[in-house]
Amino acid sequence: MAQLSYREAVAAGIAQEMERDPTVYLIGEDVGAAGGVFKATVGLLERFGPDRVRDTPISEQAIIGAAMGAAMTGLRPIAEIMFSDFLATCWDLVANQVAKTRYMTGGQVSIPLVIRTANGGGVRFGAQHSQSLENWAMAVPGLKVVAPSTPADVVGLLAAAVRDPDPVVFYEHKSLYAAKEEVPDGEHVDALGTARVLRQGDDLTIAALAAMVPRALDAADRLAAHGVFAEVIDVRSLIPLDTRTILGSVRKTGRLFTVEENPRVLGWGAEVASLAAEECFDSLDGPIVRITTPHVPLPAADALEDAAVPSVERIVETVVAGMG
Amino acid sequence: MTDTTIHAGAAAAEGLDRDSRLALYRLVAEIRTFEKRAYDLFLQSLVKGTSHLSLGQEAIAAGVALAMRPDDYTFCTYRGHAHTLARGAPMAAVMAELLGREGGLLAGKGGSMHLTSVEHGVMGSYAIVGAHLPIAAGAAWSAQVRGTGQVAVCFFGDGTTNIGAFHEALNLAAVWKLPVVFVCENNLYMEYTPIGAVTAVPNPAADRASAYGLEPIVVDGNDPEAVWAVARAAIARAREGGGPSLIEAKTYRHGGHSRADPGKYRPDEEVREWMTRDPLTTYRARLAAEGVEESTLSGIDADALAKVDLATAQAKDSPPPPVALVERDVWSDGSATWRN
Numbered sequence: 270m271a272q273l274s275y276r277e278a279v280a281a282g283i284a285q286e287m288e289r290d291p292t293v294y295l296i297g298e299d300v301g302a303a304g305g306v307f308k309a310t311v312g313l314l315e316r317f318g319p320d321r322v323r324d325t326p327i328s329e330q331a332i333i334g335a336a337m338g339a340a341m342t343g344l345r346p347i348a349e350i351m352f353s354d355f356l357a358t359c360w361d362l363v364a365n366q367v368a369k370t371r372y373m374t375g376g377q378v379s380i381p382l383v384i385r386t387a388n389g390g391g392v393r394f395g396a397q398h399s400q401s402l403e404n405w406a407m408a409v410p411g412l413k414v415v416a417p418s419t420p421a422d423v424v425g426l427l428a429a430a431v432r433d434p435d436p437v438v439f440y441e442h443k444s445l446y447a448a449k450e451e452v453p454d455g456e457h458v459d460a461l462g463t464a465r466v467l468r469q470g471d472d473l474t475i476a477a478l479a480a481m482v483p484r485a486l487d488a489a490d491r492l493a494a495h496g497v498f499a500e501v502i503d504v505r506s507l508i509p510l511d512t513r514t515i516l517g518s519v520r521k522t523g524r525l526f527t528v529e530e531n532p533r534v535l536g537w538g539a540e541v542a543s544l545a546a547e548e549c550f551d552s553l554d555g556p557i558v559r560i561t562t563p564h565v566p567l568p569a570a571d572a573l574e575d576a577a578v579p580s581v582e583r584i585v586e587t588v589v590a591g592m593g
Numbered sequence: 594m595t596d597t598t599i600h601a602g603a604a605a606a607e608g609l610d611r612d613s614r615l616a617l618y619r620l621v622a623e624i625r626t627f628e629k630r631a632y633d634l635f636l637q638s639l640v641k642g643t644s645h646l647s648l649g650q651e652a653i654a655a656g657v658a659l660a661m662r663p664d665d666y667t668f669c670t671y672r673g674h675a676h677t678l679a680r681g682a683p684m685a686a687v688m689a690e691l692l693g694r695e696g697g698l699l700a701g702k703g704g705s706m707h708l709t710s711v712e713h714g715v716m717g718s719y720a721i722v723g724a725h726l727p728i729a730a731g732a733a734w735s736a737q738v739r740g741t742g743q744v745a746v747c748f749f750g751d752g753t754t755n756i757g758a759f760h761e762a763l764n765l766a767a768v769w770k771l772p773v774v775f776v777c778e779n780n781l782y783m784e785y786t787p788i789g790a791v792t793a794v795p796n797p798a799a800d801r802a803s804a805y806g807l808e809p810i811v812v813d814g815n816d817p818e819a820v821w822a823v824a825r826a827a828i829a830r831a832r833e834g835g836g837p838s839l840i841e842a843k844t845y846r847h848g849g850h851s852r853a854d855p856g857k858y859r860p861d862e863e864v865r866e867w868m869t870r871d872p873l874t875t876y877r878a879r880l881a882a883e884g885v886e887e888s889t890l891s892g893i894d895a896d897a898l899a900k901v902d903l904a905t906a907q908a909k910d911s912p913p914p915p916v917a918l919v920e921r922d923v924w925s926d927g928s929a930t931w932r933n
Contacts, residue, residue, distance in 0.1 A: 294738070326764055326765065329761075330724075331727045331764070332727075333727070334726070334727020334731055334758065335730050335731035338727070338729060338732035338733070338735065339731040339732065341716060341717075341731075341732060341735075342716070342732045342735040343739055344738070361721050361724055362724060362728075365724065366719065366725075366728060371923070371924075372922050372923050373703040373707045374702070374703060374707065374709040374717060375697075375700040375702045375703065375918075376921070376922035376925075376927065377699070377710075377711045378709070378711060378716070379925045434926075435925050509930065509932055509933065510932040511932075511933055512933060513933045
């Protein structure tokens with residue numbers, strides 16, 4: 270077992286797949302010589318050469334389009350969009366072309382493509398470099414959506430995404446890049462569409478994603494000190510969504526709290542809450558509660574950003590209040 | 594137009610033998626007959642939704658297709674019936690797709706604007722202006738790194754030259770020396786607005802070529818042999834590793850932008866002038882003048898009509914697609930499943 274940071278895990282996951290499969294290519298802005306602006310692709314150019322690790326111009330439409338055209342014709346490209354906010358500049362390619370072409374053509378083409386992007390706040394970059402945009406992709410039929418919270422999951426889910434025959438949007442969390450963890454030696458491949466129960470508990474279920482996962486775990490520790498025992502689920506994959514695990518936990522505990530970094534309206538937790546209300550109504554002992562960023566663009570100043578995004582304290586207070 | 598290379602006329606078509614010229618005429622005639630039939634079927638409400646015809650623009654699809662290798666890639670716009678047929682996609686399936694039938698090329702899932710036939714190299718028809726230029730570049734990139742010698746050809750309209758994806762794709766293709774040929778069908782109107790009224794340069798594609806280190810190429814898009822000649826040269830250059838080309842083919846659509854548009858914004862005199870340059874009648878007249886027997890040409894005309902009649906009958910006979918298709922083929926396992 271090696272200690273890897275989340276950013277090292279990105280490079281390790283890509284390297285594992287590029288080593289295994291010569292059709293895997295990496296393209297994006299500054300991914301080669303610079304090793305990525307978040308240093309998540311360090312060493313890949315040296316190891317795999319400039320043909321397979323290609324720097325692109327600042328042309329997000331060209332990046333996604335090139336990756337799509339290549340994916341339709343025999344390659345398995347990994348395309349980096351530096352910040353998830355920049356998906357807005359190529360959303361036509363992502364939402365209209367990558368997502369829909371298989372369906373529209375009656376299944377004539379597959380698009381085995383991974384779009385990696387740095388998502389989320391916590392780095393004081395302000396409203397255009399900090400958004401949590403996993404729900405954008407979640408809302409488009411034809412895209413798979415993954416957001417890992419740990420280095421081991423980065424490697425395993427990235428490998429699963431590369432091997433998947435369909436397009437996957439892979440949201441890496443900026444504030445987690447420095448997080449370290451033991452990552453299994455040797456080839457590591459996880460499964461898309463699987464949530465993970467990280468902590469058992471009988472009183473309530475907390476479902477969290479990406480950077481909200483460690484906060485939910487901290488909150489669960491503090492709640493335990495109050496005699497409230499939370500089951501914490503790392504949702505990991507929004508499409509496919511592992512409702513069996515999430516709703517199974519809700520049926521056991523009778524309460525559901527979601528912790529979402531996205532702004533309130535139509536965040537991923539809204540779909541989870543809706544499913545719980547529709548399918549677990551008889552198991553619920555109280556209202557489903559969503560803990561989210563308010564419905565605002567994310568502010569830059571540390572004091573404001575920290576106040577906006579769900580904190581450990583807010584999770585604890587909301588759960589204590591909600592559990593009565 | 595300074596420094597713009599003009600390629601036009603039969604002189605450019607040196608090397609095209611009689612059989613190839615007849616094949617070219619046959620393609621033009623088949624596309625013309627198909628598009629007229631498609632228009633008739635709209636009027637009968639058998640074709641639902643919208644559609645965009647290539648009436649008047651047939652020579653470009655035909656000329657380029659004749660210059661392509663069977664394993665080359667075609668990327669079309671929503672005005673893509675012509676290019677799809679020109680690569681050999683089955684006409685009955687194309688017609689059935691317009692009619693929304695099970696026998697359609699896409700089993701009714703895509704419709705007129707998304708014709709695709711991967712087995713014929715038609716990698717899709719893309720209905721958001723500009724989107725497919727970077728996608729075509731990607732297919733070319735794939736061909737380049739796989740070393741297959743395939744070339745991607747990407748057709749688009751004049752209006753596309755003003756959208757960002759055009760410039761992103763041209764730049765990337767030039768920087769990576771990709772085997773892709775971009776073919777601008779300049780029919781003088783972006784939709785309803787004259788392209789010249791909204792574009793800073795007179796030749797919307799060719800005058801931008803130098804920004805990407807490319808040769809400006811303008812061709813008479815109503816002359817199938819001239820189109821074939823420039824396409825052949827560009828495709829050969831791409832195949833040999835010489836990188837992309839940008840061809841601007843001047844043409845004119847005989848009808849409006851789409852089914853809903855009668856095209857009344859165009860001056861009568863302009864329409865009359867362009868109708869004298871109809872690619873079908875002018876090419877037919879040229880072939881006749883250069884010794885092709887009238888019986889041969891009318892035989893091709895009759896074959897085209899019979900082929901379109903048969904395709905129409907087969908399309909009409911095809912049932913509507915089963916509703917189960919709604920939830921098929923979102924994913925590669927055939928399903929639409931998003932949860933467990």
